[in-house]
Amino acid sequence: MLQIQKRQNYNLKLFKTILIKSLVVSFATGLFAVNGLGKDLSSEKNKSLLLKPIAGLSDEEYDKFILGKSFFRIPWVEAPSATTARDGLGPLFNANTCASCHPSNGRGTLYNSKGDFSRSLIPKLSLENNKKDENILKTKGLIPDPIYGVQIALNANHGVKFEAKTDITYTEKKITFPDGEIDTILKPNYALKELQYGPLHKDSVLTFRIAPTLNGLGLLSDISNEDILKNEDEFDKNKDGISGRANYVYSPITKKTELGKYSWKATTTSIIHQTADAANNDMGLTTTYYPDENCTKQQEACNKAPKARDALDITDMRLEAMSFYLKKRKTYTIDKNTTTYKDGIKIFKQIGCNKCHIESFETKSGIKITPFTDMLLHDMGEGLADGRNEFKATRSEWRTPPLWGLALHKKINGKNPRLLHDGRARDFQEAILWHGGEAQSIKEAFMNLEKEKRKKLLKFLEEV
Template structure:
């Protein structure tokens, strides 16, 4: 991971799989040096306090992973585990009960809070185990092709602090790749609002909705754009939230540990200071993440034909092809808005203005590099779709018509469309 020449660095350190590690142009020597420090905080494991490693102590007491790269290997996308195996670092479980906090955020379980933590530091009980199993259901396409979809089922086991609330709501989440997120952080609010049509006033069946969420630094609600339900307003807050929720690292934005009042061993554990990551170091990490360049397009066979099918199916109504950011056309294929995706994908869990059937349109860029970087093609918020075709067939709600149109395509048209998406 050595950086031999900071001034000429073009990619983040690593031995291979560079598709999600290219750096944007124009970084100064000072920025590269700060970015290097941010990468160290992002890539190296955090340790339990107290430790001689003062900069990176304070892990836990409850946590999902020991580093950011545990979930974002090669800055890429995580996946759900193979059936029967324990979930890996990149799958986490959101928790909540009925109601909202004063800022509009979900109310956590009285015992286990808003995120389930299967790992803990020495002397502290982990919260329990999570078991994942799948059943299969079939979709039949024109021409008779049968596609089997895997339906996930989750079960909490060996809960160490007692039962969860009877009205507990759960929502599994898999880590997305990080390429290009700095551009999404800079998309103007005006451009996001362009596509918003909550009441479907134009009667096209698409009603993209803005999620207004609590902005810690601004101390008011602003447009959400990060997270599977657009529940974070800025990349900085998203990163600070991940440090806190996933690693148990406090910051000035999220100063409290992941301990409920009923978890006495967690509350009494030693910490790594207040806060455990300083504003300066958090800014270094944020600079590093925001400096990863957008993914490159690799044109597969019948790319142009597939693009035409993409538009014929009206996919662009949610997967908006591009934004303008600092004079550049940024082709992320997302509108950053919430959409009703139907009962099959619903988690039943509200998050600020997002209801239990709504999800933010995920960017499509980078899909073409996912197999190379992370060794798999699993998609959707919980990784249930094993490839692009399965992801399409899980669409419902506002995308039901597009899914039915996909099912009616010829085999050649389907292949062209899949090649187009897998080129992005």
């Protein structure tokens, strides 16, 4: 009897332990539900967060995720090579992996560990548009430089010359706030050095783009076009000074003109489109949608370089796996239960930042997200104008960049992110001070805040 009683007591204790643990799990799950977190979203500041798959993938989906991840992270090599699954790099390229520009799937850095400009910073080229080039404009959205194309390649395979190297200098500009505070912003002076194929065309426009964070791409792709377009106000009918508009671009996937959603000027239509475009321009990899090597007619050695064994470097199946990987990763989002969020979002809305950096959307799958973007084009004024037209985006128009995910940058790279399209801003205050055009009044409202409120807003932005 004594042994039976002991066994019953043990079973009772075991049941209580299991019950308590179950309640804790249920409570935690409930908390996540309240916070809008779960299998897709996390507010955990972990440098590996954006590498993790969402929960609930089937075995088949997980295999596809891992396949896509491998083609995203494992280096590509020059052909011919025994590594036939990874040959085809170049002949002209900037990096040999996607992860080189997007460390841990985050935002790129301006400088590398040696203090040189990193591979995440890409020189872009184009000529002024004219009516003679309407067919090119319809599919490419811009006119390439006749010698160097649309993008400068910083590296090349054996026997082929790289195109040029980055050479940016900065001019300091003092900004004085109404309360007497003085800040210094950096104006970049774009240039190239060591041009290997002669000078640029006399009408070439040079600009630079830093690789954006890949945080939340899958959730952004699940926002309906209707929800994006309902925020359009091209002619500022509501007279609030904000006139966001959509970019419509050619998709090599569908062979149609579609809503542009990704890149700095919203010039790609889907994650597959963006991935194939970057693979071709950044690594010289061919796909069904970009089947030609990344060489201009004048670059003979590039055109004669050895080819990979297969006709396409990235097959449709592999490209689809890469897209699947980018869609099915965890997404960082700010914890709305903190004092930093509650104080910051009030000021954010008070001065009108949320007119372009829209806080919330609900995806077609019913997930509530806070990316802080409207995914539309806005005229940001002459200070940020880069002279480059892309499809309908003018020289001074930029897609509102999503703010979420920047809070992970320091965890990933050990330094604060360099902000704006070319990394000129060393912190959020500098980025705000560069805002002009439609955002001029919002910048002025920020500058007129009392200093304590400015600090709270900046702290909030660091946590987004």
